Amino acid sequence: MLSLLLWRRARSLRNRVAFFTPYEWARNSVFGLAGLGLLYGLYCGFLRLLAYLATVPLIGNLLLWKLTSMLMLTTLGMVVISSLLTSLSIIYYSYDLKFLMKVPVSLTTIFIDKSLESIFFSSWMIGLILVPYVLAMMKVNGLGWGFFAAFVVLMAPFLLLAAAVGVAFTVVVLYLFPSSRTRDVIWVMSSLSMTMVYGLVRFSKPERLIRPDALRVVADYLNFLQAPTAPVLPSWWITKALISLSSGQYEAFATYAALLFAAAAVFYGGLVWLAGKLYFQGYSGAQEGPLRRRPVVIEPLPEARWLPGAAGILFWRERVAFFRDVKHWSQIFLILGLIFVYLFSIQRMPTDNADIRRLVSFLNIGTAGFVIAALGLRFTFPSISLEGKSWWVLAAAPVTPREIMRQKLVFSLVPMSTIALILGASANHLLRADAFTAYLSLGSLLVITWAICAMGVGFGALFPMFTVENIHQIESSVGGFVYMAACLFYIGANIMVLSWPMKMHFEELYGRTHAWDSHLMALCAGAWIVVNAFAFTVPWLLGRRALESYEVH
Amino acid sequence: MIEITGLVKKFGELSAVKGLDLSVGPGEIFGFLGPNGAGKTTTVKLITGLLKPTAGTIKVCGFDIAKQTLEAKRVMGLVPDEPFVYPKLTGAEYLRFIGELYGVPLAHQKKRIPELLEMFELSGWSGELVESYSHGMRQKLVLGGILLHEPKVLVLDEPMVGLDPKSARMAKEILTTLAARGTCIFMCTHVLEIAEKLCGRIGIMIKGEMIALGTLEELRGKARGGSDLEDIFLSLTGGQEYSALLKHL
Incomplete structure (x- = not known):
C-alpha cells in the first residue's frame, strides 16, 4: 500500500510538470537559474574562505575540519527545528489526511508516507546549501568525485536522523497534549529556537576566524580544534567519516558510515513503531478546534475613532485576526532577532574613520531599505491574498478596493515605519553620523519605507492569490518576485539620486568652495520626486484596477 | 427588485450564461434549479457583483450592479x-x-x-x-x-447544505417571513422539495440557458405531467438516462 501512496506522489509530480504552460516553464527556468546562481555564489564564497583557512600554518587543515564539524552541527540543529514545524503541518494538518484516514490504509503506512514527506521538505534546502561547501572543500583539498558521492550517500541517513528527531518530538508532544493548542505552542517554541540559533551564530562573531589577529587566538586553542565537536551526535559521525575518507582511512570511514546508517535505521524504525501506538490519538486531538472563549463585547470599535469609514472597520478586523495567528508571532520573534543582529553588525564595523562612518550611514539607506522590502514581502505584499477564501465577504459588501487597499497600507505603515526608524536612527547613532548624513539617510529611509508599503499593497492587489493556503506560496510567487525586484530597483534608484547631495556634502567637508551646485540640486530633487512618485502611484493604480476587475470564481 | 437583461458570461470559449432575461419582484421567492455545471452559481456571482458580465445588465432595486456597485451591494x-x-x-x-x-x-x-x-x-x-x-x-x-x-434582496446559493433539520426548518420559515415582509429572494438549490414548498416561481437552467420558467403548475404543463418537482425536473433536464446504467449495479 505504501508503494501505491508513493506512486500517487510520483504521478502528481509528473502531471504537474506535464501541465506546465509555456509561461510556467519560463518562470520556473528563471527561478531555477537564479537558484543555481545563488549556489554558485555560495560556492565562490566558501572557496575563498576555505582556501584562506587552508593557508594558515600548522592548523590550516584542523581549521577546515573544525569548521566542517561546526557546519554539520548547525545543519543538524536547523533540520531538527525545521522538522518540528514541517512535521506538525504535514503529519497532522495536511489537506489529504481526511481522505487518507477514511480509506483502508493502515495508520503506520500513512505515517511513513507523511513522515517521509516531512523529512524531505524539512531537510532538502538545508542539505542543498552544503553542496557548494563540499565542492569547495574538494577543490581546496584536491579530493575527487568519489568524495562527493560518499558525501551524498552519507547525507541521506544524516538528514533522515536529524529530521526524524523533530518528527519524534512532535509525535510525542501531540500524544501527550492532543490539542490544536499544542500546534501553537510548538510554532512559538520553534520560532524562538530559530531566533536564538540565528542570534547565537551572529553573536559568536564568526568573522574573527578569518582575521589574522584573531587566528593567533585560535592557535592558542589548538587542543580545542583537535577535540571532537559533540562526539555523540551524528554531525560528528558524518564529519569523521568524511575526514577518514579524505585521508584514506577507509576502515574508519566504513565504521562511521555504518554507525550513521544503523542509527538512522534503528531510530526511524523505532519512530514508526512508536507512531503506530501514538499517532492516531495525536491526530484526532489535533483536529479539535481551540476552544478559547472570548467575551462578547458590542461597543464602538477603537479604530473607528481615528480611521473613518470602512478603513476603520477593516483595520479592526485585521488587527484582531493578526494577533491571534500564532504564525505571525513567530515572525515577530524572528524580526526582533534580525533587528538585534543588524544593529550588532553595524556596531562591529570599523568606525575609526569619520568618512567611512558617513558613507556607511548613507549606504545604510540601501541595506535597511532591503530589510524593509524583505519584511514587506512577508507582511505587506501577502496581506490582500491572505483574505483568502473569505474574500467573498468583502467582494459582496459595499466597500471599494480602494478602501481595502488603504486599510492594508495603514496597517503596514505603522510597524514598518517604526522598524525603519529603529534601524536608521540606531545605525546613525552607533556610527556617530553627522547631522546632514543622519537626516538625509533617516528621512529618505522613511520615504522609502512608505513607498515600499505602497508598492507591497499595490503589487499584492495586482497579483492576488486568494486560494492558496500557505503564505510561502504567496511570497515565492511571480508577484512576490516582481515586487521584490521592483523594490530593489527603486532602492537602487534612490541611492543613485541621493548620492549627488552626499557627494556635495563630502566636497564641502573637504573644503571645496561652492560645493553645493544649485542646478544639480534641482535636478536631483526633480529626479527624486519622479522616482518616488512612480513608486507610490504606478503599482498602486495598477493594483487597484486589477482588484476592481478581479472575479471571484 | 432584480432585473436581468440579456445576461451573458463567457470564460474563454465556454459560455456559462447565454442571454439570460429574468425579473424577480419584491416579496417573491424565486427558485433557480439546474444540474451541476448549468451556470447557476455563475449567475449568483454575476448578480452579487463577484463576477463581471460579458454582456447584459443586472439591476438590483434599480441600481445597475456594474455602474452603481456600492448602492446595489448595500441593499443585497x-x-x-x-x-x-x-x-x-x-x-x-x-x-x-x-x-x-x-x-x-x-x-x-x-x-x-x-x-x-x-x-x-x-x-x-x-x-x-x-x-x-x-x-x-x-x-x-x-x-x-x-x-x-x-437586505431588500437576498441571494442564496444552496443555503440549506450543512444545516441540521431544525435549523433547515427555521431557515425556511425565515425565508417565508422575509418574503412576506417584501424581501426579494433569489435561491439556487438542488433540494427540489425546498424549491417546491417555498418558491413561487422556478427557473430551470441547463448549459447556461433558461429552459423553463414559471410556477410549479406552469412547469408541470410544460413537462406534460409529473406529480412532483423531481419528476418535472428530470423530465425537462433529460435526467432519466441513468436508468440503463443502474442495471449494471
Whole structure:
C-alpha cells in the first residue's frame, strides 16, 4: 500500500510538470537559474574562505575540519527545528489526511508516507546549501568525485536522523497534549529556537576566524580544534567519516558510515513503531478546534475613532485576526532577532574613520531599505491574498478596493515605519553620523519605507492569490518576485539620486568652495520626486484596477 | 427588485450564461434549479457583483450592479455555497464586522446580535473562533449576518447544505417571513422539495440557458405531467438516462 501512496506522489509530480504552460516553464527556468546562481555564489564564497583557512600554518587543515564539524552541527540543529514545524503541518494538518484516514490504509503506512514527506521538505534546502561547501572543500583539498558521492550517500541517513528527531518530538508532544493548542505552542517554541540559533551564530562573531589577529587566538586553542565537536551526535559521525575518507582511512570511514546508517535505521524504525501506538490519538486531538472563549463585547470599535469609514472597520478586523495567528508571532520573534543582529553588525564595523562612518550611514539607506522590502514581502505584499477564501465577504459588501487597499497600507505603515526608524536612527547613532548624513539617510529611509508599503499593497492587489493556503506560496510567487525586484530597483534608484547631495556634502567637508551646485540640486530633487512618485502611484493604480476587475470564481 | 437583461458570461470559449432575461419582484421567492455545471452559481456571482458580465445588465432595486456597485451591494445580501468566514474572528465578532460594514447602527447591533446568536443556537459558541465551527455552524453564522443588515434582496446559493433539520426548518420559515415582509429572494438549490414548498416561481437552467420558467403548475404543463418537482425536473433536464446504467449495479 505504501508503494501505491508513493506512486500517487510520483504521478502528481509528473502531471504537474506535464501541465506546465509555456509561461510556467519560463518562470520556473528563471527561478531555477537564479537558484543555481545563488549556489554558485555560495560556492565562490566558501572557496575563498576555505582556501584562506587552508593557508594558515600548522592548523590550516584542523581549521577546515573544525569548521566542517561546526557546519554539520548547525545543519543538524536547523533540520531538527525545521522538522518540528514541517512535521506538525504535514503529519497532522495536511489537506489529504481526511481522505487518507477514511480509506483502508493502515495508520503506520500513512505515517511513513507523511513522515517521509516531512523529512524531505524539512531537510532538502538545508542539505542543498552544503553542496557548494563540499565542492569547495574538494577543490581546496584536491579530493575527487568519489568524495562527493560518499558525501551524498552519507547525507541521506544524516538528514533522515536529524529530521526524524523533530518528527519524534512532535509525535510525542501531540500524544501527550492532543490539542490544536499544542500546534501553537510548538510554532512559538520553534520560532524562538530559530531566533536564538540565528542570534547565537551572529553573536559568536564568526568573522574573527578569518582575521589574522584573531587566528593567533585560535592557535592558542589548538587542543580545542583537535577535540571532537559533540562526539555523540551524528554531525560528528558524518564529519569523521568524511575526514577518514579524505585521508584514506577507509576502515574508519566504513565504521562511521555504518554507525550513521544503523542509527538512522534503528531510530526511524523505532519512530514508526512508536507512531503506530501514538499517532492516531495525536491526530484526532489535533483536529479539535481551540476552544478559547472570548467575551462578547458590542461597543464602538477603537479604530473607528481615528480611521473613518470602512478603513476603520477593516483595520479592526485585521488587527484582531493578526494577533491571534500564532504564525505571525513567530515572525515577530524572528524580526526582533534580525533587528538585534543588524544593529550588532553595524556596531562591529570599523568606525575609526569619520568618512567611512558617513558613507556607511548613507549606504545604510540601501541595506535597511532591503530589510524593509524583505519584511514587506512577508507582511505587506501577502496581506490582500491572505483574505483568502473569505474574500467573498468583502467582494459582496459595499466597500471599494480602494478602501481595502488603504486599510492594508495603514496597517503596514505603522510597524514598518517604526522598524525603519529603529534601524536608521540606531545605525546613525552607533556610527556617530553627522547631522546632514543622519537626516538625509533617516528621512529618505522613511520615504522609502512608505513607498515600499505602497508598492507591497499595490503589487499584492495586482497579483492576488486568494486560494492558496500557505503564505510561502504567496511570497515565492511571480508577484512576490516582481515586487521584490521592483523594490530593489527603486532602492537602487534612490541611492543613485541621493548620492549627488552626499557627494556635495563630502566636497564641502573637504573644503571645496561652492560645493553645493544649485542646478544639480534641482535636478536631483526633480529626479527624486519622479522616482518616488512612480513608486507610490504606478503599482498602486495598477493594483487597484486589477482588484476592481478581479472575479471571484 | 432584480432585473436581468440579456445576461451573458463567457470564460474563454465556454459560455456559462447565454442571454439570460429574468425579473424577480419584491416579496417573491424565486427558485433557480439546474444540474451541476448549468451556470447557476455563475449567475449568483454575476448578480452579487463577484463576477463581471460579458454582456447584459443586472439591476438590483434599480441600481445597475456594474455602474452603481456600492448602492446595489448595500441593499443585497449573499449566502454563498461555501461559507468561508474569517477563521480568527469569533462568531460574535463576525456579526459585529458585518454590522459595521453594512452601516447597522450600534444600538441595533447590541440588540440584534445576541438575538440572532440565540436564534441560531450559537450563543454558547459566540466567543469561540470561527475556525472551530462546523460547516453548518458557519452557514448559520452567515445567515445571521444577512439577517443583521436586513437586505431588500437576498441571494442564496444552496443555503440549506450543512444545516441540521431544525435549523433547515427555521431557515425556511425565515425565508417565508422575509418574503412576506417584501424581501426579494433569489435561491439556487438542488433540494427540489425546498424549491417546491417555498418558491413561487422556478427557473430551470441547463448549459447556461433558461429552459423553463414559471410556477410549479406552469412547469408541470410544460413537462406534460409529473406529480412532483423531481419528476418535472428530470423530465425537462433529460435526467432519466441513468436508468440503463443502474442495471449494471
